[in-house]
Amino acid sequence: MKSLQSEAIEGGELVAMKPLPWYPDNLAWHSNFSRMQIRKNQTLERFHEFLKLENEIGNITRQEAVSMVPPLFLDVHPDHFVLDMCAAPGSKxxxxxxxxxxxxxxxxxxxGMVIANDLDVQRCNLLIHQTKRMCTANLIVTNHEAQHFPGCRLNKNCSRGPQMMNELEPSISQLLFDRVLCDVPCSGDGTLRKAPDIWRKWNTGMGNGIHILQVQIAMRGLSLLKVGGRMVYSTCSMNPVENEAVVAEILRRCGGSVELVDVSGELPQLLRRPGLRKWKVRDRGVWLASYKDVPKFRRSAIVASMFPSGRSYVDTADRIQKCENGGTVHPENESQPAENPRTSTDDLEEEVSDLPLEHCIRMVPHDQNTGAFFIAVLHKLSPLPATQDKSINAQENQSTGNDELLENKHVIENTKLDSVDGTDEMILEAASEADLVDDELDGATLEPKPSEAAQEPADNKTDLAKSVGKRKLQIQGKWRGVDPVVFFKDETIINSIKTFYGIDEAFPFSGHLVTRNNETNHVKRIYYISKSVKDVLELNFKVGQQLKITSIGLKMFERQSSREGTSAPCLFRISSEGLPVILPYVRKQILFAAPLDFKHLLQYKAVKFADFVDAEFGQKAANLMLGCCIIVLRDGNKTVSDPIQVDGSTIAIGCWKGRGSLSVMVTAIDCQELLERLATRMESEDATPTPKNNVEPEQAEDVNGIEKDTTPATDN
Ligand SMILES: C[S@@+](CC[C@H](N)C(=O)[O-])C[C@H]1O[C@@H](n2cnc3c(N)ncnc32)[C@H](O)[C@@H]1O
Known part of the structure; x- marks a missing residue:
């Protein structure tokens, strides 16, 4: 930090990095360096590399500052069910x-749990990559048009008597959420500063063209929100047609069942401006102050809900037609639409909304050196009016069909528009640097391939050829291109895993394991899901698999595919992502390495048993069972009698215990990051007096890894 600061001063800046004052607990920081400064200066470049690496590992997230605001206003609690309707690439x-x-x-x-949805399957893959860093079992990624997101409502008439109900019915009967984030596709003009392309491409038609979709998505979000729940609507645009007009229209449609929340007391340090109550609409070079100014031939593109009052002015011929795009019709305000609209705003009679739109939040670049963002916080007070619910339920029925076939040109065009969201560039950069984009897009399971040759000795070719054939048979789920999710119930395999790793009985296995393959023998990966995700999945089965799930839970176990792997007593290894969750429960095949041996493992990727500095550790490693094992970093400053607990700072890696050596099963990038962390720890340990004892602790750690139980260790 000090050297960064001196670079900043040299470069004429005053502060190198500073916490964003409005972000809780100093958890978000802002750096002011330009790309040019970074390129020119070695210290800054190293710092940039460090940020990219930490971002890739998942320790930090690089994100446009204002883009972090919407989730803060959502007021999420750990037990909430949250729907992120337009979620990719997943920073929120x-x-x-x-x-x-x-x-x-x-x-x-x-x-709690999160369902992250996006229309664009490739962007869903980015999201999966982005959130994989979180190692969470509480996430489902889906691929639907948000405006048609399935409601998964269990038909109450299909009950089978009270007894059956108790046994078979899922614990929830409808997919409703405590919180909904509606970060809709938009014209993106709020990102102009860093996406200069928009200056060239932007036109007024972009916002006008997406308004109806934004209303539809927001309405769907509100219908999926529990009464008492909160929804945040946001865009990275400053265009009132995409912002206040949408909020006003949904308030009108919800008729008192939803309120716009005044959040002026929340995040007081965040500089913001009130929402607008009056604006004009521009169409084809012409300013329009009210719907009555819209020429008849433009009324399918420019709808009443784009204007502050939301009033339709219909002529007699139109009167009996319902406004096809959903704008509200008020016959008492009828008049003939103008056929000679104006090109200047001077003589227009301004409409003013009678809704409290000033409660909306506008953040502009020049207030706090950020991009621009619009946010509205909505609170559902009671069920939506029947008419709204009916039309939404009609959509719901539609959504149980093949959504992906209902291609909507409008939406797709706007999806492209939307890729200007500031985070994409960074995530794409990170993803391509890790060489994972192709992997992520590979195959119907949307799963990356193991990224390290060191993961286990490879003999995969025949296996791969076989699996290609099988894959053809395998894709038989409801959703084209996505393997179905099924519960994994093979007791023989589950018990072999439990026995091999000595998994504590307290770890809930039953009903928490899922796969993408109905045939147990062909299962390659077993995923772990939280109780909340399990509840949703059970409901989804009951309602005929309405959810098109592209990713679920946490990859916990992977089948060994090498020759040596298949001869190991347990056919499944623990995956890196799953390790943090299961680690506290692993009692066998676990050893504690001193920092130097741990470092050698990360450095050389494979170390012969005889070559470990701590000979006792080498012996214990040699005595483990053939197959996957866990090596935990032992803190050099700890004495053997110190209690051992797994906490957030525990460092552990998966390794392969072969016939003559230990090999790490960690990606190169993870090794690099761990080495850097280790170096920092070793430095700080060197600075403090080290106890004499620097050999393997006398825990109940079993030498052969089978007979005696061990206690998982930590380094502190
Ligand atoms: C503003 S971006 C979302 C950014 C994201 N919330 C984040 O913070 O990383 C909008 C997303 O909406 C998606 N999208 C566009 N039309 C959609 C629709 N009809 N339903 C669902 N998602 C849609 C786009 O693919 C895009 O990923």
Whole structure:
């Protein structure tokens, strides 16, 4: 930080990095360096590399500052069910998950969950990559048009008597959410500062063209919100047609069942401006102050809800027609639409909304050196009026069909528009640097391939050829291109895993394991899901798999595919993502390495048993069972009698115990990051007096890894 500061001063800046004053607990920081400064200066470049690495690992997230605001206004609690309707590439989903996991202890999972949805399957893959860093079992990623997001409502008439109900009915009967984030596709003009392309591409038609979709998505969000729940509507645009006009229209449609919340007391340090109550609409070079100014031939594109009053002015011929785009019709305000609209705003009679739109939040670049953002916080007071619910339910029925076939040109065009969201560039950059984009897009399971040759000795070719054939048979789920999610119930395999790793009985296995393959023998990956995700999945089965799930839970176990792997007593290894969750419960195949041996493992990727500095550790490693094992970093400053607990700072990696050596099963990038963390720890340990004892502790750690139980260790 000090050297960064001196670079900043040299460069004429005053502060190198500073916490964003409005972000709780100093958890978000702002750096002012330009790309040019970074390129020119070695210290800054190293700092930039560090940020990219930490972002890739998941320790930090690089994000446009204002884009972090919507989840803060959502007021999420760890037990909330949250729907992120337009979620890709997932920076806000990540924040939501962080909040959900905030207070959970290692090995315990929160009661809440997040469903992150996006229309664009490739952007869903980015989201999956982005959120994988979170190692969460509390996430489902879906791929629907948000405006048609399924309601998964259990038909109450299909009950089978009280007894059956208790046994078979899922614990929830409808998919309703405590919180909904509606970060809709928009024209993106709020990102002009860093996306200069928009200056060239932007036109007024962009906002006008997406208004109806934004209203539809917001209405769907409100219908899926529990009474008492909160929804945040946001865009990275400053265009009132995409913002206040949408909020006003949904308030009108909801007729008192939803209120716009005054959040002026929340995040007091955040500079903001009130929402607008009057604005004009521009169409084809012409200013329009009210719907009555819209020429008849433009009335399918420019709808009444774009104007502050939301009033339709219909002529007699139109009167009996319902406004096809959903604008509200008020016959008492009828008049003939003008056929000679004006090109200047001077003589227009301004409409003013009678709704409290000043409660909306506008953040502009020049207030606090950020991008621009619009936010509205909505509170559902009571069920939506029957008419709204009916039309929404009609959509729901539609959504149980093949959504992906109902291609909507409008939406797709706007999806492209939307990719200007500030975070994409960074995530794409991170993803491509990790060489994971292709992997993520590979195959119907949307799963990356193991990224390290060191994961286990490879003999995968025949396996791969076989699996290609099988894959053809396998894709038989309801949703084209996505393998169905099924509960994994093979007791033989589950018991072999439990026995091999000595998994404590307190770890809930039953009903928490899922796969993408109905045939147990072909299952390659087993995912772990939280209780909340399990509840949703059970409901989804009951309602005929309405959810098109592209990713679910946490990859916990992977089948060994190498020759050596298949001869190991347990066919499944623990995956890196799953390790933090299961670690506190692992009692066998676990060893504690001194920092130097741990470092050698990360450095050389494979170390012969005889080559470990701590010979006793080498012997214990040699005595483990063939297959996957866990190596935990032992803190050099700890004495053997110190109690051992797994906490947030515990460092552990998955390794392969082969016939003559230990090999790490960690990606290169993780190794790099761990080495850096280790170096920092070793430095700070060197600075404090080290106890004499620097050999393996006398825990109940079993030498052969089978007979005696061990206690998981930590380094502190
Ligand atoms: C503003 S971006 C979302 C950014 C995201 N919330 C984040 O913070 O990373 C809007 C997203 O909406 C998606 N999208 C566009 N039309 C959609 C629709 N009809 N339903 C769901 N998602 C849609 C786009 O693919 C895009 O990923």
């Amino acid at each position: 989903t990540f924040q939501l998950l962080e909040i959900i996991h905030q207070s959970s202890k290692p090995g315990s999972l929160p009661d």
